[in-house]
Amino acid sequence: MSVEEYLAWDDRTEARADYHDGEVFEPEASSLPHGVLLANLAGCLTSRLRRSGCVVSINGPRVQVASRKFVYPDVLVFCGRPAPVAGQPDTVTDAKWIAEVLSPSTLDYDYGTKFALYRKLPSLLEYVLVSQSDRTVEVFRRNEAGQWVLSTYEGRDAAFESLGVSVPLDEIYGGVL
16 A cells, blocks of 8 residues: 555544555554553643643544654644644644553554654654553653663652653553552
């Protein structure tokens, strides 16, 4: 499938499918814990960022990480007005913060291929992985040297430094674990 065919198909369908060099990757159905974690995280961030000029979005918009690569993060934050790709109002390249809720079927993809793609975004400062199997939030931060440094949160609060907020794990995992 060409990029143009993918974009036309993706704009017509309800499915959120990633695209890599001609191949479409449709997501598997989300579990109840995945959906609750996603809603909890987005809600926590929305309430804390209300007056910051940053916007929280779940399940879209589509992020273009290379000329022939598009992905859909579970949660993304951009600050200020998003910069949509020309001719593609539902596609951005300027996410500041991205999170994925880890599913057993997407674990390797989220840690490997997807993270490698996200690292190509100059605007991205933090990549967050939220575990479904235990109360663990991993935050990869881009430091001033451009290196990615991992912080793991298993206790009380997860710090999202690029957004200037901390979120208690009890709020993220409420109703799940």
